Structure formats: structure tokens, C-alpha cells
Amino acid sequence: METSTTTLSASPAQAHVHAGPRLAGDLAIWFFILAELLAFGVFFAAYAFTRANNIELFNAEQAALNRNAGALNTVLLLTASYFVVRAVQAAEREASRQCANWLVGAILTGFGFIVVKLGEYAAAFEHNISLSSSPFHMFYLSLTFFHFMHVILGLVILIAMWNGARQGRYRPGDMNGLETGAAYWHMVDLVWLILFPLVYVIH
Amino acid sequence: MQYKSQAVAMPYFIAAIGLFVGQIIFGLIMGLQYVVGDFLFPEIPFNVARMVHTNLLIVWLLFGFMGAAYYLVPEETETELFSPKLGLAMFWIFLVAGAATILGYLLVPYSTLASMTGNDILATMGREFLEQPLLTKIGIVIVALAFLFNITMTVLKGRKTVISIVLLMGLWGLAIFFLFSFYNPVNLVRDKFYWWWVVHLWVEGVWELIMAALLAFVLIKVTGVDREVIEKWLYVIITLALVTGIIGTGHHYFWIGTPEYWQWWGSIFSALEPIPFFAMTVFAFNMVNRRRREHPNRAAVLWALGTGVMAFLGAGVWGFLHTLAPVNYYTHGSQITAAHGHMAFYGAYVMVVLTVISYAMPILRGRAANGTKAQVVEMWAFWLMTIAMVFITLFLTAAGILQVWLQRVSDTPMSFMATQDQLTLFYWMREWAGVVFFIGLLTYLASFFIKGDAKDVKA
Numbered sequence: 001m002e003t004s005t006t007t008l009s010a011s012p013a014q015a016h017v018h019a020g021p022r023l024a025g026d027l028a029i030w031f032f033i034l035a036e037l038l039a040f041g042v043f044f045a046a047y048a049f050t051r052a053n054n055i056e057l058f059n060a061e062q063a064a065l066n067r068n069a070g071a072l073n074t075v076l077l078l079t080a081s082y083f084v085v086r087a088v089q090a091a092e093r094e095a096s097r098q099c100a101n102w103l104v105g106a107i108l109t110g111f112g113f114i115v116v117k118l119g120e121y122a123a124a125f126e127h128n129i130s131l132s133s134s135p136f137h138m139f140y141l142s143l144t145f146f147h148f149m150h151v152i153l154g155l156v157i158l159i160a161m162w163n164g165a166r167q168g169r170y171r172p173g174d175m176n177g178l179e180t181g182a183a184y185w186h187m188v189d190l191v192w193l194i195l196f197p198l199v200y201v202i203h
Numbered sequence: 204m205q206y207k208s209q210a211v212a213m214p215y216f217i218a219a220i221g222l223f224v225g226q227i228i229f230g231l232i233m234g235l236q237y238v239v240g241d242f243l244f245p246e247i248p249f250n251v252a253r254m255v256h257t258n259l260l261i262v263w264l265l266f267g268f269m270g271a272a273y274y275l276v277p278e279e280t281e282t283e284l285f286s287p288k289l290g291l292a293m294f295w296i297f298l299v300a301g302a303a304t305i306l307g308y309l310l311v312p313y314s315t316l317a318s319m320t321g322n323d324i325l326a327t328m329g330r331e332f333l334e335q336p337l338l339t340k341i342g343i344v345i346v347a348l349a350f351l352f353n354i355t356m357t358v359l360k361g362r363k364t365v366i367s368i369v370l371l372m373g374l375w376g377l378a379i380f381f382l383f384s385f386y387n388p389v390n391l392v393r394d395k396f397y398w399w400w401v402v403h404l405w406v407e408g409v410w411e412l413i414m415a416a417l418l419a420f421v422l423i424k425v426t427g428v429d430r431e432v433i434e435k436w437l438y439v440i441i442t443l444a445l446v447t448g449i450i451g452t453g454h455h456y457f458w459i460g461t462p463e464y465w466q467w468w469g470s471i472f473s474a475l476e477p478i479p480f481f482a483m484t485v486f487a488f489n490m491v492n493r494r495r496r497e498h499p500n501r502a503a504v505l506w507a508l509g510t511g512v513m514a515f516l517g518a519g520v521w522g523f524l525h526t527l528a529p530v531n532y533y534t535h536g537s538q539i540t541a542a543h544g545h546m547a548f549y550g551a552y553v554m555v556v557l558t559v560i561s562y563a564m565p566i567l568r569g570r571a572a573n574g575t576k577a578q579v580v581e582m583w584a585f586w587l588m589t590i591a592m593v594f595i596t597l598f599l600t601a602a603g604i605l606q607v608w609l610q611r612v613s614d615t616p617m618s619f620m621a622t623q624d625q626l627t628l629f630y631w632m633r634e635w636a637g638v639v640f641f642i643g644l645l646t647y648l649a650s651f652f653i654k655g656d657a658k659d660v661k662a
Contacts, residue, residue: 038475139467
């Protein structure tokens with residue numbers, strides 16, 4: 001993560017002139033987050049559209065999913081997001097060490113998600129669930145896998161943030177890198193909070 | 204010109220424009236053959252004219268990209284080219300090989316060309332856009348490797364900027380994906396599957412990186428906006444391009460025998476492909492609006508803005524029109540595809556190369572910008588070509604809608620050829636729009652020969 005405070009606006013200096021509400025993180029990451037949410041949004045809409053035509057199949061195959069694993073993963077991601085929030089707050093207090101420690105917590109819980117998800121995939125593949133075995137399976141695997149890839153990217157970013165925090169790179173007034181990464185991680189969490197009920201629970 | 208070795212770009216630009224003229228002439232021949240079927244038959248059959256038209260396009264764009272890289276990289280890296288001599292040698296090799304290939308298409312039957320050039324050793328010919336003989340393909344790889352070596356060594360010894368690194372990534376991607384043109388499995392599904400790794404991952408993947416880098420370079424030069432701001436945009440644009448474009452390849456996998464999930468993946472991701480192009484448009488206008496200086500080269504600014512708009516319309520909007528699987532089920536391979544192809548190639552890649560040429564050529568000829576008169580003529584050429592291309596696209600779209608209706612949607616579908624007969628009016632109008640495009644191109648050529656009050660303001 002860079003420590004630069006430049007935003008997409010051509011005159012970054014102006015950002016500091018106005019008091020009042022401020023966009024956390026770099027403007028560029030918000031464009032990116034909106035594009036990501038749009039992509040997942042289109043995918044969710046396609047899911048809803050297909051489900052409306054195959055309600056019984058979707059309900060039956062949804063019941064076969066491991067809802068406990070999904071719930072556990074929800075807790076893990078929410079906890080990771082909480083840790084990231086604490087890390088940002090610590091950096092605002094100029095407590096770099098605590099910031100780094102909170103980020104370690106977030107990274108570990110994030111890895112917990114990966115482990116649980118891999119277990120779920122292993123069980124699915126044992127039952128010959130594939131992208132072609134049914135429309136529900138196609139959506140289940142595609143949606144969770146695309147999200148899974150985002151968690152991995154999120155972890156890479158968290159590790160970079162942890163590295164930055166250990167070097168004391170984030171301070172009040174110089175929070176751009178940390179906030180940018182945190183915003184991305186919360187987006188990963190947010191997508192899961194829609195994905196989990198939609199694919200695992202609602203029937 | 205800040206670095207002597209940037210002059211290597213000049214012959215590349217001249218060759219690019221020359222081949223561009225050839226491409227349009229063959230486009231006009233082929234457009235006429237749509238309505239006068241035996242025009243120039245048997246000397247230049249339709250399939251040969253088509254091959255020459257598309258291959259010339261690809262080759263001249265490659266000349267344009269290479270020229271642009273030779274011009275841009277020394278300035279970005281703040282160092283002379285690693286080897287200007289290698290750059291010039293590769294120019295002549297590429298030009299001779301390209302000319303020989305086109306002459307081969309025109310003078311010898313395609314099957315004879317195939318047996319003359321070792322296609323029985325490794326069969327790579329006969330596939331749309333990859334028709335080049337094996338020897339030419341090998342030549343392209345050698346030229347590309349030498350070019351990449353030259354450019355990469357230059358970047359390694361100089362200043363590393365985001366623009367030069369994005370450009371380098373795009374150019375390396377271009378070379379790597381071309382290697383799939385040597386892979387020609389017997390299974391037709393697999394053949395098509397990997398064929399798109401060249402065709403799609405070029406134009407909807409790595410070429411977008413090249414385009415974004417070239418546009419960013421010219422925008423920095425003509426607007427004086429901070430590099431940091433432009434680099435942020437570049438990051439966003441290339442990420443969006445790759446996220447949507449790579450899996451977006453799936454929109455070619457709907458009906459070729461691949462698993463059904465591609466209909467979902469292809470539809471969803473390619474539906475988002477307009478976003479990076481939209482970002483490029485916003486980027487170009489935003490930077491020009493926030494400009495910190497009035498660059499004397501107004502024509503280059505016009506080309507840069509035009510690229511943003513036309514790429515979004517041609518690649519973004521016209522691509523989206525038929526990218527969703529349920530729509531594409533009817534429109535696949537119709538004149539709607541041709542409409543999209545024309546405006547996307549012109550709006551994205553032709554225009555970005557012309558943007559760089561417009562900016563760089565006056566400097567290569569020893570002035571910051573051309574005189575007012577030359578610029579006015581160049582801007583006339585811009586409008587003539589761009590408006591003509593809009594009409595070509597609209598007429599082909601109309602032809603495509605009618606074609607899809609008569610041939611595929613109707614309760615009593617007509618045969619392909621009977622349908623074509625019904626489209627004649629639109630094909631004639633497209634041909635006349637093509638003539639206007641050619642006049643625009645001749646105007647463009649003329650703009651290089653207009654002498655006048657060259658502007659000596661420092662570029």
C-alpha cells in the first residue's frame with residue numbers, strides 16, 4: 001500500500017481545505033469497489049432470475065449445503081472486519097504496534113475462512129458437484145469461488161497493510177493506504193453478507 | 204524531440220499509414236463485392252480481399268504500436284533506446300515479411316501458398332485473422348521478441364514509470380498470446396477455444412493496456428496534468444479491463460461446444476466490459492478539462508478525446524448490444540458483429556495510434572505542432588473518417604437487425620443468400636459511407652504535406 005495521499009482529483013491539496021465529511025481511502029478504490037459490487041450484483045440478479053424458474057431444484061440442492069460452515073465463515077469474516085476497524089482506530093491513535101497486531105488477527109481469521117471454504121469444496125467435489133452438474137451448483141460454485149478469490153486478494157492486501165503498520169507508515173493525516181485497503185476488505189465482507197443468506201439460507 | 208533514438212518511430216508511423224491506405228482500398232473492394240458479387244473476380248475473390256483487409260489492419264496497428272513504443276519509451280524512461288539499429292532492422296524485416304505475405308495472398312492460390320510455406324510441417328493456416336503462412340508467423344515472433352528485448356532493456360536501464368510498465372505488460376501479453384496461433388488442435392472446439400486466446404485476449408485484454416498507456420502518455424503531454432493523477436486512473440482502468448475482459452472471453456464460448464456455464468460467465472463478465480472504456484472516456488475528458496496548459500497541437504487533443512468516445516461506443520456499447528447469451532443466440536456471426544468490429548477497431552485502436560502519430564509526428568519533424576492550416580485539414584480528416592465510421596456502423600447494424608429477423612427470428616426463415624439479397628440497400632449505403640471514409644483518409648494524408656506556420660512552442 002502506498003502512503004501517497006493523492007486522489008483522482010487533479011488538485012489533491014483541496015481535499016484538506018474543506019472540513020466535513022471525508023471519503024475514507026483513495027477515490028480510485030471506490031470506483032473499483034463500485035465496479036466489483038456491480039459485478040456481484042449482476043451475478044446475484046442472474047441467480048435470482050434462474051432460481052425463479054427452478055425453485056424446487058434450488059431448494060433441494062440448497063438444503064444439501066453445509067450451512068454451519070457458511071455461518072462459521074460469516075462469523076470469521078465479520079470478526080476480521082472488526083479487527084480491521086480496530087487496526088484503523090489504532091493507527092489514528094498513532095499506535096502502530098497495536099495496529100499491526102489487530103491486522104494479524106484479521107489475517108488469521110481471514111485464513112480461517114479459506115480453510116473452512118476449502119473443506120466445503122473438498123466435500124462438494126466428493127459428491128461430484130461441478131459447474132455442469134446443475135444450475136444451482138453452477139451458481140453456488142461460481143459465486144463462492146469468485147468471492148473466495150477476492151478473499152485471497154484481500155489477504156494479500158491485509159498482509160501489505162500489516163507490513164506497512166509494522167514500519168509505522170500510517171499516522172493521522174497519512175491514513176490513505178490503510179483506509180484504502182480496509183475499504184477493500186469491508187467490500188469482501190459485504191459481498192459475503194449478501195451471498196451467504198442468498199445461496200445458503202433463503203428458500 | 205528529446206531523445207535522438209525516438210526517430211526510430213518515424214518509419215514505423217509512415218508504414219502504418221501506408222498499410223492503412225491499403226486496408227481501406229481492400230475494404231472498399233470487398234464492400235462493393237457485397238453488392239456486385241463478381242467485381243474483380245477471379246483476380247481478387249471476396250475471401251482474399253477479406254483476408255487482406257483484416258490482416259493489413261492488424262499489421263498496421265502493430266506497426267503503430269511499435270512506433271508508439273519507440274517514441275514513448277525513451278521519453279518515459281529518460282534514456283536513449285537500447286538499440287536504435289535493432290529497431291530499424293526489425294522495421295525492414297517486418298515490412299518485407301508483411302508485404303511478401305500480402306503479395307502471397309494476392310498472387311498465389313491460398314492452398315499453394317500453404318504448401319509453399321511449410322503448412323504441412325505445422326498446420327497453422329486457414330483460420331480467420333491467423334491466415335498468415337507459418338514462415339510469417341515465425342517472422343512475427345522473431346520481430347516481436349527483438350522489439351520486446353529492445354524496449355525492455357531500455358526500460359530496465361532508465362526511469363520506470365507506470366505508463367511504460369503498463370505498456371510493456373500489454374506488449375508482452377500481445378507477444379505471449381500470439382503463441383497460441385501455433386496451436387491448432389484437430390478438435391474444432393479446442394481449436395476455437397484457443398483461437399480466442401489470441402483474438403479476444405488481444406483486443407479485449409492486453410491491447411487495452413497498450414491503449415490506456417498510449418492515451419495516458421499523450422494526455423500527460425498535452426494537458427500538463429500531474430503524472431500521479433493520470434497513473435491512478437491508469438491503475439483503475441487496467442484493473443477493470445483485465446477483470447472484465449479475461450473471463451469475458453466466455454462470450455465467445457456460448458455456442459462452440461463448451462460447457463453451458465460459459466453462457467453465464469461470458470454474459471456477466473463481458474456485460475461489464477464497457478466499464479473500463481467508459482472510464483477511459485471520463486479520464487480523457489476529465490484530464491483535458493483540468494489541463495494546465497494550452498498545447499499548440501489541437502489536433503492531437505481532438506484525436507485523444509475522440510478515442511475515448513468512439514472506443515466506448517464501438518467496443519463498449521456496440522459490444523454490449525449482442526454480448527448477452529440470449530441475445531447472441533440470434534445475432535451470432537451476423538452483420539451486427541461486423542458493425543461492432545468496425546467501430547470498435549476504429550474507435551479504440553485505429554484512433555489511439557492516430558492520436559500518438561498526431562502528437563509525435565510534428566515533433567519528429569522538428570516542431571511542437573503543425574501550422575494552423577495543416578491542423579485544420581487534419582481535424583477535417585478526423586471528422587470525415589469518424590462520421591463515416593458512425594454511418595458504416597449504423598448501416599451494418601440496420602442490415603444486421605434485418606438479417607437476424609429474416610433469417611433467424613421469422614416464422615418462415617429465409618436462407619442465408621436470400622436474406623443477403625434483402626440487405627442490398629444497406630450494403631450500398633455502407634459502401635458510400637466507406638467512400639467518404641476514404642476521402643477522409645486522403646484528407647488525412649494531405650495534412651502531412653501542408654506547409655505553414657509551424658508552431659515552435661516547446662512540447
